[in-house]
Ligand SMILES: NC(=O)C1=CN([C@@H]2O[C@H](COP(=O)(O)OP(=O)(O)OC[C@H]3O[C@@H](n4cnc5c(N)ncnc54)[C@H](OP(=O)(O)O)[C@@H]3O)[C@@H](O)[C@H]2O)C=CC1
């Protein structure tokens with residue numbers, strides 16, 4: 001008997017465009033959530049756009065978070081309970097969005113994502129990533145009920161955040177390769193649809209690389225659409241597999257061991273150069289990945305990440321240990337092999 005079933009949770013309203021920050025109230029009213037939200041933001045986004053958001057939600061209270069931690073999640077949960085909030089609206093980069101996502105999950109209420117930076121696909125996904133001590137918890141939560149991405153605001157965010165978002169999308173190429181490998185070797189469940197959507201998203205971004213330029217609002221439009229599409233691929237898969245493979249393990253490990261980690265997207269981009277080399281060898285596609293990253297101005301070397309060579313090698317040789325996710329790293333890359341791949345690709 002065929003007894004397979006699947007449950008795909010997706011955002012219901014997605015608005016991307018110039019000035020759509022002023023449409024958050026309308027988009028939320030359309031969801032018939034009722035009651036008043038708690039607004040969750042961080043200092044710069046609050047300064048930039050907090051008042052415009054508050055003007056659309058009479059009587060809504062605001063929590064401003066400084067850093068991502070489980071303590072901050074608890075603070076949001078408490079504030080929402082005290083205020084009797086019926087849903088959360090997160091305004092900002094990945095930090096307030098992830099915290100609100102996790103708090104909404106704990107409260108059993110919905111949340112709305114209003115990203116002010118196109119820094120990674122967590123701004124639209126159903127995954128939350130919270131650092132704790134020297135480790136990082138990547139947990140499943142519901143995706144946002146709505147995503148309202150104002151390209152005017154995003155275009156004025158620090159440019160590095162946009163190139164990081166692009167690199168996070170480019171890394172989908174190697175993530176899907178790892179997923180297929182895990183299907184072949186470990187019989188991991190694989191979705192053709194999610195894999196194809198994830199690859200197509202990366203393809204479209206690379207094809208539009210010429211239009212991704214600082215000061216060009218169209219860049220935020222292209223990147224936001226790609227981030228939404230990548231988030232949808234993860235929702236279809238019911239896991240982050242379509243957008244997170246060995247290059248993400250490498251980045252998560254850098255977050256743990258580097259003195260001063262770089263942006264998530266920048267680290268996974270460099271990780272993708274390395275893991276593409278591991279997948280397809282010296283004449284494989286790693287140059288295409290590197291060139292795509294270079295074209296949008298994302299880092300392609302350890303120096304550009306601001307991380308020393310030894311730390312890159314340590315991250316590459318230990319990344320396989322941090323999560324039960326089979327990838328091209330297998331049971332570990334030894335130090336000589338890691339130095340070879342990182343040197344050949346010019347990462348170190
Ligand atoms: N769920 C997932 O799949 C993933 C989640 N993450 C999580 O996301 C976070 C990192 O995301 P990121 O977006 O870089 O983090 P932040 O939200 O910290 O944003 C990065 C910086 O940009 C500032 N900022 C945001 N928007 C604007 C703007 N429009 N103009 C000026 N400054 C702005 C922030 O200000 P301020 O300092 O005032 O906040 C912050 O200093 C981490 O907490 C990480 O754990 C990372 C990857 C994947």
Ligand SMILES: O=C(CO)COP(=O)(O)O
Nearest residue numbers: 121129138240243244248
């Ligand atoms: O960053 C992500 C996808 O781009 C999420 O991946 P993780 O599940 O590895 O946190």
Ligand SMILES: [Zn+2]
Nearest residue numbers: 120121168268
């Ligand atoms: Zn990512």
